[in-house]
Structures are given as C-alpha cells and as structure tokens.
Amino acid sequence: MPRPIRATISVSALAHNxxxxxxxAGAAKIWAVVKANAYGHGLARAARALGGADGYALLxxxxxxxxxxxGMTRPILLLEGFFDASDMPLVCRxxxxxxxxxxEQLAILEAAPPxxxxxxxxKVNSGMNRLGFTAASAPxxxxxxxxHPRVRSITWMTHFADADGAEGVAGQxxxxxxxxxxxxxxxxxxxxxxxxxYPQTRGDWVRPGIMLYGCSPFPDQNAADLxxxxxxxxxxxxxxxxxxxxxxxxxxxxxxxxRTAITVGVVACGYGDGYPRHAPTxxxxxxxxxxxxxxxxxxxxxxxxxxxxxxxxxxxTPVTLWGEGLSADEVAAAAGTVSYQLLCAxxxxxxxxxxx
Ligand SMILES: *Cc1c(COP(=O)(O)O)cnc(C)c1O
Numbered sequence: 001m002p003r004p005i006r007a008t009i010s011v012s013a014l015a016h017n018x019x020x021x022x023x024x025a026g027a028a029k030i031w032a033v034v035k036a037n038a039y040g041h042g043l044a045r046a047a048r049a050l051g052g053a054d055g056y057a058l059l060x061x062x063x064x065x066x067x068x069x070x071g072m073t074r075p076i077l078l079l080e081g082f083f084d085a086s087d088m089p090l091v092c093r094x095x096x097x098x099x100x101x102x103x104e105q106l107a108i109l110e111a112a113p114p115x116x117x118x119x120x121x122x123k124v125n126s127g128m129n130r131l132g133f134t135a136a137s138a139p140x141x142x143x144x145x146x147x148h149p150r151v152r153s154i155t156w157m158t159h160f161a162d163a164d165g166a167e168g169v170a171g172q173x174x175x176x177x178x179x180x181x182x183x184x185x186x187x188x189x190x191x192x193x194x195x196x197x198y199p200q201t202r203g204d205w206v207r208p209g210i211m212l213y214g215c216s217p218f219p220d221q222n223a224a225d226l227x228x229x230x231x232x233x234x235x236x237x238x239x240x241x242x243x244x245x246x247x248x249x250x251x252x253x254x255x256x257x258x259r260t261a262i263t264v265g266v267v268a269c270g271y272g273d274g275y276p277r278h279a280p281t282x283x284x285x286x287x288x289x290x291x292x293x294x295x296x297x298x299x300x301x302x303x304x305x306x307x308x309x310x311x312x313x314x315x316x317t318p319v320t321l322w323g324e325g326l327s328a329d330e331v332a333a334a335a336g337t338v339s340y341q342l343l344c345a346x347x348x349x350x351x352x353x354x355x356x
Contacts, residue, residue, distance in 0.1 A: 004235075004237040004239070005236040005269050005273055005351075006234075006235060006351045006352070006353065007346055007351070008232070008233050008353055008355045009041050009045060009353070009354050009355070010229070010230075010231050010233070010356070011049040011355070011356060012229075012356055013214055013229040013230060013231040014049035014212060014213070014214075015050070015052065016229050017229060018212055019052070021195060022052070024195050025195060025202060025206050026202055028202040028205060029055070029204065029205045030053045030054050030055075030205070030208065031053065031055045031056065031075075031206070031208075032053035032055070032212055033191075033209030033212070034057065034058050034063075035059045036059075038213075039209060039210065039343045039344055040232065040343040040346040041343070042352060044066065044067070047070070047072055048070075054074060054075070054205070055076060055205075056074060056077070057076070057077040057207055057209075058077075058078070058079065059079055061082065061087055061090050061096065064090075065094055076094070077097045077099065077121065077207075078096055078098045080099060080131070081100055081101060082098050082105065084108070085108045085111060085112035088108070088113075088114050089114075089115070092115050092118060095118075096118075097120065097121060098118070098121070099120070099121040099123050100120050100122055100123065100141065101123040101131040102133070109144075109148060109150075110148075115150075117151070118151060119155070120154055120155070121154075121188060122138070122141060122145060122155070123158065124156065124157070124158050124179050124180065126160075126172040126175040126176040126179065127161065127171060128158075132159075135175070139182075142154065142183045142185075153185075153186075155185055155187070156180045156183075156186070157189070158176045160172055160193070160194050163197065164193035165219075168197075169194055169198050169201055173200065173201060186203070186205065187203030187204050188203055188204060188207060189203050190206040190207060190208070191208065191217070192210045192217040193217035193218060196217065210340055211226070214229045214230035214232075215228070215230070215327065215328055215339035215343070216228065219333070224327070230323045230324055230327060230328065232322075232323050232328070232346070233323025234269070234273075234274075234321040235318060235319060235320050235321065236273075236319050237315075237317060237319055238265040238266060238267055238287070238313060238315055238317045238319060239266060239268045240265075240266035241263060241307075241314050242263070242266065243262075243263050243264075244262050244263075245261055246258055246261060250264055250295055250304050251295075251299065252297045252299055256281050256295045256296030256297075256304070261308075262295075262308045263307050263308045264304045264307065265287065265305045265307040265314075265317065265319075266302055267304070267305055267321075268301065269301075269302070270301040270302050270303055271299070271300055272300040272301055272347060272349065274342070274345040274346040274347040274350065275298055275303060276298070276335040277298050278335055278336065278337075279298055279331070280334070281294055281295050284326060284330055284331060284334060285319060285320070286325050286326045287313050287318075288313060288317050288318055288319075289325060290310050291326075292306060292307055292309065
C-alpha cells in the first residue's frame with residue numbers, strides 16, 4: 001500500500017468556477033490563469049477542465065509550448081512576456097501573446113523582430129509599482145509597438161494591488177484611464193477579486209486565477225458565499241494514535257502540552273507534502289468529516305490532531321487537510337497565509353488523481 005496521502009482535482013468544480021467567472025465577466029473574454037502549474041492543480045489537466053476559457057495565461061514559454069503540444073489552440077498570454085531575444089522564435093511559432101512591460105523588451109522586439117505577426121499586451125504601472133510602463137514612458141512604448149511592422153494588435157493591461165482589500169481599485173483605475181485614454185486599444189485589468197467585486201474593471205479581457213480553483217481572493221468573504229467550489233482536496237489518514245496524560249507533550253520542540261487527558265491522531269501529512277509548517281496548534285482539520293484541530297508542530301511527514309472529541313477515530317480514519325468540506329482559505333488564514341500559497345505548494349510526492 002502506498003502512503004495514504006493523496007489529492008483529488010475535481011474537473012466539474014473547475015468548470016463550475018469558470019462558469020461563475022463567465023457570468024461575472026459579461027461580454028469580456030476570459031484568460032484562465034494557469035501559472036504555477038495551474039495553482040498546483042496540474043497545467044494540462046486544469047487547461048483541459050477549463051477548456052471553456054477564451055485563452056490561458058501563464059509565465060513560462062516552455063509551459064505554453066506544452067499546452068500547444070497537448071493540442072491547445074486558444075490564445076496564450078505570457079504574463080511576464082519574453083525574457084531574452086532567443087525566446088522570440090517560440091513566441092512566434094506558437095502564436096503566443098507576450099506582455100511587454102519594460103524598455104528592455106521593446107529593445108528585444110526591435111533587435112530580434114518576430115518572423116511573423118504577433119499580438120502583444122502593453123502593461124502599465126498604475127500604482128502597484130511592480131511591472132509596467134509609467135505614465136511618462138507608456139505613450140512612447142505604445143508608439144514603438146504601434147509602428148512595429150510585426151505587431152498585429154496591442155491591448156492595454158494593468159494589475160491591481162488591492163482589489164481584494166480595503167483600498168479597492170478606484171485610484172488605479174483612474175490612473176490607468178488617464179494613461180491609456182488617448183491611445184485606443186482593448187483593455188485587460190481584472191484579477192479574480194476585481195472581477196468579483198468591481199464590474200467597472202471588466203474591460204475586454206479578464207484574468208481570473210484563484211477563483212477558478214474555488215478559493216476566495218477576499219479575506220472577508222468566503223468561497224462558498226461567492227458560489228465557488230473547491231477544485232483540490234488534500235486527504236490522508238490517521239496512521240497512529242497516542243493517549244496523552246495531563247502534562248505530556250507532543251511533537252518537535254515539545255511545543256504542545258496536554259492540560260487534560262487527550263487522544264492524539266497522527267496524520268500522514270507534513271510540510272514535505274506541502275502542508276504549511278507554520279500552521280499553529282488549532283489549525284482546522286476534518287476527521288471523517290468532523291472538525292478537529294492540529295496540536296503541536298507540523299513535521300515533514302506527519303502532523304498531530306487532537307481527536308479527543310471523536311471517540312471512534314483511529315488508525316485508518318480519513319482526514320481532509322483542505323478542499324471539500326474545509327476551505328483552503330480557512331486553513332491558510334489559520335496559518336497566516338493565503339490559499340494561493342497552499343495550493344501552489346502541493347508537493348510533487350503527493351499522488352494526484354482527477355475526479356468528475
Ligand atoms: C496571478 C495573476 C492574475 C490572477 O490573479 P488571481 O488573484 O489569482 O485571480 C492576474 N493577473 C496577473 C498579472 C497575475 O500575475
């Protein structure tokens with residue numbers, strides 16, 4: 001028997017979440033964001049399940065080529081564009097749409113022009129101050145692309161820093177408008193949070209990621225209330241049981257001490273599987289569908305759960321770490337992080353299977 005940990009990816013949940021994104025997007029087209037191995041769900045698998053999207057957005061040209069080899073013919077957006085002149089033949093041959101966010105990329109386009117026509121996204125920095133042209137440089141970039149003989153189309157793009165937070169999108173939206181108004185082209189702005197909360201950001205294309213995987217981008221609104229279904233469920237089993245007397249402790253550093261007599265279920269899952277090591281005592285877990293919480297430090301291959309309230313639990317009892325019945329958002333919040341990180345961190349050693 002293999003170690004009992006495994007992850008399932010629900011194809012119908014992915015399709016359902018895409019449908020929800022579609023309803024929010026209205027007439028806008030959808031880039032399904034499949035970067036980071038489709039947020040840990042498997043690139044090819046997620047791309048297939050999200051086959052109703054209008055295109056896919058990711059980072060590595062090599063991943064884009066893999067999608068093309070798997071027969072995907074929809075547009076593919078390279079969120080950080082190309083990194084070197086040597087990337088250009090692949091961009092061209094596979095019909096990829098690079099984001100152009102800096103002068104160096106413009107220089108590459110001039111020095112090593114693609115052999116055929118390409119579509120590009122012109123990214124502007126509307127306040128996040130990560131990637132993108134400033135108000136001062138954007139018009140020059142637009143002109144350079146506009147007169148480039150191989151650039152077939154330009155789409156304006158920006159990214160929001162706080163669509164999921166208190167500040168929202170108003171300031172960035174206004175700056176984006178001011179930067180792009182005079183130069184007519186389609187717009188692409190919204191991540192999941194903007195798509196769900198700010199219909200005024202829809203533009204011509206939207207770029208949802210996390211919502212497609214069934215997690216909420218918002219700290220103050222849960223995925224179920226948004227109508228989302230978790231796509232990934234991480235499950236394992238209890239493989240050992242310890243009965244602790246008051247004063248006895250469990251795990252590395254003896255971090256957790258029993259105040260009363262408790263029963264500890266030892267679960268075959270640890271940070272080597274992608275479970276967050278910094279998840280503190282009290283992080284929620286489902287034991288045969290019932291809620292319990294972790295006790296003591298997460299180790300590489302194991303974590304401990306107080307199962308005192310679940311008398312029939314023992315070796316072989318199924319455990320859900322996150323997914324169906326326990327949102328990764330909730331586990332992430334308990335661990336002081338976001339579901340994005342949990343999903344992306346699913347380790348290669350965890351067997352993954354696809355379910356309907
Ligand atoms: C990751 C990413 C997205 C998707 O963001 P979510 O919060 O997962 O919806 C959209 N646009 C860009 C540029 C990104 O890097």
